Amino acid sequence: MVTFKDQLYAWRGVIFALFLRELQSKFNDKFGLGWAFLEPFAFIFALSYLRGLISGDDIHSIxxxxxxxIGMVGLQSLTTCLQSVSTSVRRNKPLYAFRQVQPISAVLTAGFLEFSIKVVVVALLSLALYLMGETFEVNDPLLLISLFLLLWVFSISIGLIFAIAAAFVPEVDKIKSMLTRPLMFISCVFFSLQDLPEEYWPYLTWNPLVHFNELARYACFESYGTKGVSLNFLIEITIVFLFLSLSMYHITWKKVLSR
Known part of the structure; x- marks a missing residue:
């Protein structure tokens, strides 16, 4: 008789094997993990140069x-995790012939891989800042870590919803692409919420990424403030989408296997 402990060991082995498989397929060129660092660094540098022409060397004390x-790390954490998780169920479909491998294992593996990559990228970016002479102290590191974990759970939840929907309607991938493209301009990446008149804030604050970026900047610099954003909103919407995604998976995962 198979015990629960044996099932956990088997599940851990499946996730570890899937993790190695995903890691090898994601970085199978010469640069490997270097691309994960070079791409955001070059993009951040280009955006900083363009914004510097407009507002000078600092933005609201940052x-x-x-x-x-901070804005680019938040945006790319959401979009890369969403893309990886939403396609993980389809990518690993041949492996579902093995009884131990289930779609949720592929989803968790993809999410954990993207989380691990972003941790390494943030560490490398922090080292680059130190070498550039941009030293600073994080005002509230616990809040910053909590925000990153909330964003990770939120991204996996949204990705799982899209993965399940795409299993039944493949055209959902095109809708996902259309929805993620404007995030660069509506998520307070290039600008601050404080740059806009308050009457326009309701058109942006429905976006959880706005709250994440603004609160992450506040966690690093207390003088930035939290006007217009709410940690409670982030927690509530993350719980809602987590519950919704797990409910959808529980109802449909057997049908997903047969698609």
Missing amino acids: PLFLFMM
Whole structure:
């Protein structure tokens, strides 16, 4: 008789094997993990240069490069995790012939891989800041870590919803692409919420990424403030989408296997 402990060991082995498989397929060129660092660094540098022409060396008490770095890390954490998780069920479909491998294992593996990559990228970006002479102290590291974990759970939840929907309607992938493209301009990456008149804030604050970026900047610099954003909103919407995604998976995962 198979015990629950044996099932956990088997599940851990499946996730570890899937993790190695995903890691090898994601970085199978010469640069490997270097691309994960070079791409955001070059993009942050370009955006910082363009924003510097408009507003100078700092934005609401935050150094320009740090302002852009926080926004870009938040945006790419959401979009890369969403893309990887939403396609993980389809990518690993041949492996479902093995009884131990289930779609949720592929989803968790993809989410954990993207989380691990972003941790390494943030560490490398912090090292780059130190070498550039941009030293600073994080005002509230616990809040910053909590925000990153909330964003990770939110991204996996949204990705799982899209993965299930795409299993029944493949055209959902096109809708996902259309929805993610404007995020660069409506998520307070290039600008701050405080740059806009308050009457326009309701058109942006429905977006959880706005709250994440603004609160992450506040967690690093207390002088930035939290006007217009709410941690409670982030927690509530993350719980809602987590519950919705798990409910959809529980109802449909057997049908997903047969698609």
